[in-house]
Amino acid sequence: MIRSKLKEYADQQYQLPKGMLGRYFGEKMVLQHRTETRWTLNLLNVTKEERVLEIGCGAGYAIKQLLKLPDVEYAAGLDLSDSILRSAKSRNRRAIKEGRAAFIQ
Numbered sequence: 001m002i003r004s005k006l007k008e009y010a011d012q013q014y015q016l017p018k019g020m021l022g023r024y025f026g027e028k029m030v031l032q033h034r035t036e037t038r039w040t041l042n043l044l045n046v047t048k049e050e051r052v053l054e055i056g057c058g059a060g061y062a063i064k065q066l067l068k069l070p071d072v073e074y075a076a077g078l079d080l081s082d083s084i085l086r087s088a089k090s091r092n093r094r095a096i097k098e099g100r101a102a103f104i105q
Helices: 002-015 019-044 061-066 082-091 093-097
Strands: 050-055 072-078 101-104
Touching: 002 019, 019 061, 019 082, 050 061, 061 072, 061 082, 082 093, 082 101, 093 101
Parallel strands: 050 072, 072 101
Antiparallel strands: none
């Protein structure tokens, strides 16, 4: 009974992270998907002055990596979770300040 409740709670956090534990789950997802994220970014083949929208940006790791590429001018992230967007904004603070990134709920 308790085990199924914990699993249900974890599943809810993975779907829509909320609160401090939601931020933890967001960072856990960054670690879990790091290899796939890097692989995907390599396949994008961005061109000069590229602008990118990531739907379901999570904690903003992919956008941080994208903005390291010389041809990416601007990146915006969209996510449902307010908690996870706080992580994304924190991770990309400098790019936001420079006007190179934005995050929208």
